[in-house]
């Protein structure tokens with residue numbers, strides 16, 4: 001198992017190219033189950049989660065090959081309609097296959113994901129939505145079994161805006177008979193890009209980019225070439241890293257529009273930001289000011305940057321409040337950050353950070369993807385050397401993170417270790 005050894009205290013300066021969005025590719029890849037043929041997804045990040053999705057689709061008969069961020073998928077022959085526990089337990093996004101399978105083949109068996117490192121993550125909305133479209137759902141031996149001769153268009157309101165459930169039900173509805181109306185649908189850019197891909201495939205979807213989607217089912221879809229959007233979470237992570245080290249960074253191949261809420265908060269903290277069509281230049285030559293954040297659905301502050309922002313606020317002299325309204329238990333990084341000397345009071349879904357105290361290097365343990373990013377950022381400003389263990393979590397969602405950080409001036413090394 002790998003760990004990172006990081007020497008703190010170096011400014012990050014330079015340019016970095018942002019990769020394709022993990023959550024974008026993971027939403028688009030299962031769409032190949034909706035129509036036979038060969039697909040080409042450009043700008044696919046070379047990440048563990050993409051490999052997991054490729055293996056899952058491969059187990060169903062989809063041939064997947066990732067070459068220089070070009071993902072080729074041949075979905076001509078699907079031989080299994082099952083997503084086994086071994087895949088779903090590694091990555092909850094595996095659940096995305098449920099909607100397309102039941103829509104096209106009338107049957108699907110997908111392992112229930114269970115909880116995750118930071119608490120329960122239910123799938124009730126995925127199941128309720130599919131039931132509304134006429135699927136018969138039962139839970140058998142830890143698996144969701146869904147059956148439907150032909151899904152039928154229906155009205156479905158998401159009680160909570162859910163990225164995954166919107167993607168799943170939207171994919172299913174494209175092949176249902178009749179019209180589906182989805183309200184309070186997620187409008188995260190990764191879902192919007194999935195909707196655009198489905199339209200290219202021949203789906204009829206109105207209201208893309210809004211929380212009300214009207215989907216007219218069609219008899220069949222066709223394969224397409226498409227491209228994954230830039231990863232807004234990776235971009236935000238690098239911007240925060242530059243800001244907290246007093247650096248200057250230029251992000252290439254990003255979408256500033258997707259990052260509006262984060263850029264505003266960075267400006268409030270004292271960063272100078274200049275934006276062009278797909279570049280963001282950030283310069284921080286001030287001491288960062290404490291800035292509170294509250295995570296919410298898009299276009300609000302993403303829960304996926306809560307942990308990184310918390311690390312940033314350790315550098316800001318004063319008190320800041322970080323509230324996560326999406327995943328209220330998502331604070332596994334807090335005890336590890338305290339090992340670096342952080343002063344954080346955790347009260348339910350609110351972290352109160354007393355920043356401005358110099359952190360000191362220590363060995364810390366990653367518990368999940370964004371928690372790992374937070375620990376790496378904190379190690380970049382800690383005095384001396386830190387070790388971040390279990391970096392396989394970071395490999396799920398950041399392409400070449402140590403190479404990118406090194407090119408910006410960070411001192412970070414990947415080391416093999418027997419420690420788990």
Ligand code: UD1
Pocket residue numbers: 023026092093120121122123124125126127160161162163164165186190302303304326327
């Ligand atoms: C996706 C992202 C994840 C991000 C999250 C929130 C992917 C692969 N993952 O996860 O990185 O942190 O969106 O932006 O794209 N909920 C229910 N019932 C359900 C489904 C969700 O109650 O059936 C709740 C969740 O507990 C959570 C909220 O809805 O409080 C949002 O979750 P959701 O948007 O579904 O997250 P994911 O799609 O799992």
